[in-house]
Amino acid sequence: MTTASPAPSSRDLPHPAREEIRLEGVLHALSDPLRLRIVRELAAEGVELSCSYFDLPVTKSTTTHHFRVLRENGVIRQVYEGTAKMNGLRRVDLDALFPGLLDSLLAAAAHQAARHDEP
Amino acid sequence: MTTASPAPSSRDLPHPAREEIRLEGVLHALSDPLRLRIVRELAAEGVELSCSYFDLPVTKSTTTHHFRVLRENGVIRQVYEGTAKMNGLRRVDLDALFPGLLDSLLAAAAHQAARHDEP
DNA sequence: CGGCTCGTACGATAGACTTCGTAGTACGGG
DNA sequence: CCCGTACTACGAAGTCTATCGTACGAGCCG
Numbered sequence: 001m002t003t004a005s006p007a008p009s010s011r012d013l014p015h016p017a018r019e020e021i022r023l024e025g026v027l028h029a030l031s032d033p034l035r036l037r038i039v040r041e042l043a044a045e046g047v048e049l050s051c052s053y054f055d056l057p058v059t060k061s062t063t064t065h066h067f068r069v070l071r072e073n074g075v076i077r078q079v080y081e082g083t084a085k086m087n088g089l090r091r092v093d094l095d096a097l098f099p100g101l102l103d104s105l106l107a108a109a110a111h112q113a114a115r116h117d118e119p
Numbered sequence: 120m121t122t123a124s125p126a127p128s129s130r131d132l133p134h135p136a137r138e139e140i141r142l143e144g145v146l147h148a149l150s151d152p153l154r155l156r157i158v159r160e161l162a163a164e165g166v167e168l169s170c171s172y173f174d175l176p177v178t179k180s181t182t183t184h185h186f187r188v189l190r191e192n193g194v195i196r197q198v199y200e201g202t203a204k205m206n207g208l209r210r211v212d213l214d215a216l217f218p219g220l221l222d223s224l225l226a227a228a229a230h231q232a233a234r235h236d237e238p
Numbered sequence: 239c240g241g242c243t244c245g246t247a248c249g250a251t252a253g254a255c256t257t258c259g260t261a262g263t264a265c266g267g268g
Numbered sequence: 269c270c271c272g273t274a275c276t277a278c279g280a281a282g283t284c285t286a287t288c289g290t291a292c293g294a295g296c297c298g
Contacts, residue, residue: 027146027155100223101224104224105142107217108217112216
């Protein structure tokens, strides 16, 4: 049977449970421009994206570090899929914990981007 | 005439203009538990409060440091009034820059406090 | 005036954060 | 099976942060 077994490639990454996510941690994770940018792209695309999708102005080591900060603070979920690691926003968890916060943050970031970065 | 001259005690503190306030800075300022707590009390009282109003578990030096971080990131406004320094939320500026964000953040903090800190 | 309170400034320290480079592991394709 | 790709782990360097202690300046009150 074509069981939809998630092929749990034995490479599991530690994620905080929903109740363990702390607001301070989320804010800290998003207070870095690079990480905020990652989250914005993730939210814009709406689907899971591989790390290499992002073209960040830092080395891969640093990229790994930033993705880990986002994961450890409960902002994103990371799952291996073959050689790629897919990243998805934990929108459901965040919305349950902090209703409306994520949307406000994304709107604020978009607002600011429209004011400064983009012409 | 009893001019409402603000008695500009010649001790003026540098504040960022509204347009200079950066989302990353605000998030960073609020990612510290002590500073988040200060902002929550400020929002709850709704009026300007002196530094000594807060009974924080750190020394006065550290308190000064945290208030400065909040001011330099545009979260609060500080004005001298005699020997006291009054602190007020820059709600108008923040609401203009990031509509709804402050309320979402305060609600999220209250939510979390209800879940963990308070019984 | 003398002292008190409020808050600052400065220096110091320990810890955390960001970034990198190198070396290594896991998966998939020829 | 060997190699390329994707990402990690570890160590190192530099910077930033949080905290403190002590010493100081600015107003208020007796």
